[in-house]
Amino acid sequence: MNCRLAIRFILAILFLICHLPVLAQQQGLVVNLAPIDGLNLSPDNIFNYRIESALPNAVNAKVKGTVRFRSSPLFFSYEYSLTVFPGSNSINKQSVRPIWSFSSPALRELFLNYKRLPQGTYEYCVGITPSLMGSETPPDMTLSECLYQQSDDIFLINLIDPDNNAKIHEYNPVLSWVVNYPFASELTYRLRIAEIKDGQNIVSAITRNNPIYQEGNLRQTSQGYPVYAKPLILWQPYAWTVDAYYKDILLGGAEPWKFTIVDDSLLTTLPQETPFIDLKRETGNALLYVVGNIKLKYVLEDRRMDNLVLELSGKDGNPIKLKNQTLAAVYGDNRFEVNLKDDATLKHLADYNLKIRSETGEVYTVLFRYVNPELIN
Secondary structure, three states: OHHHHHHHHHHHHHHHHHHHHHHHHHHOEEEEOHHHOOOOOOOOOOOOOEEEEOOOOOEEEEEEEEEEEOOOOOEEEEEEEEEEOOEEEEOOOOOOOOEEEEOOHHHHHHHHHOOOOOOEEEEEEEEEEEOEOOEOOOHHHOEEEEEEEEEOOHHHEEEEEOOOOEEEOOOOOEEEEEEOOOOHHHEEEEEEEEEOOOOOOHHHHHHHOOOOEEEEEEOOOEEEOOOOOOOOOOOOEEEEEEEEEEOOEEEEEOOOEEEEEOOHHHHOOOOOOOOOEEOOOOOOOOEEEEEOEEEEEEEEEEEEEEEEEEEEEEOOOOEEOOOOOEEEEEEEEEEEEEEHHHHOOOOOOOEEEEEEEOOOOOEEEEEEEEEOHHHOO
């Protein structure tokens, strides 16, 4: 048993002696990617990093860089050999002779010929493996450094018509855009249109909602809304955007815009603002127009204070939550403005029922048709 222990001890010592040079080299080499952190990678700058060596002598090493896109099969890598000298070693494209590898020919063309990356978040890792005389370095002796970046060419494709927040009259509008890529003739486009639901902004609508219409593999920079698509609705806001592709590789998308189909004849009859509604005189039988804010007048004559509780519901009777549901009244003439545009999510020209309850049990009812001020200005 003692003999076996002695043999194991000797083997362990020999293993450490053989690998001490490797460990010393690994601890003395550092890849510094700071010079390219935050830059859009291209063949011109992808090698602009430094390799720091604290070793007393020059060593030969293999360097491998890899770019991988998250949630995508796209990736590419390169390899080259390098003599690393003590101190700081600045690398650039003139100092290396890389061997490239790409996941697809289209990605090779896109990066090497046109100096562009696909849209998305990617990881760029550079590993350095020192070489040992007479033996191969184990894979676990490779020292790697990584950075994470976002590639998004949102400013290289721009929507033109309809303009952002446009109010149009056509139910089959022609949508157009421009691109600033020097290889625009090689691109195809995908047009998407989605409804903007209550409470959504443009970006959320185009990102989360299913498109009511989309068309891919477009080679022209305009497309008319087809008659076979789902008909566009009056007063319904829509978000639209266009994505650009190089041989099925997504390059980027335009900043989404918004348009709404309006009726000029109806716009001329809509009020521009809401007058104050006297609750004690309002019977609840007449339908009133409310533009953005509902203005309430409440005269308190028989006591010093009162609290009014608001209950808002749709035409179907379903309750709608308000951010501010209680109004504090004092003796005399009280004037309140409730911001329906920001405090609730109401549809343009839809009918609503507002009930106001006082502390003494009186109930006042206001029937109104909501007017979105953004659609009449």
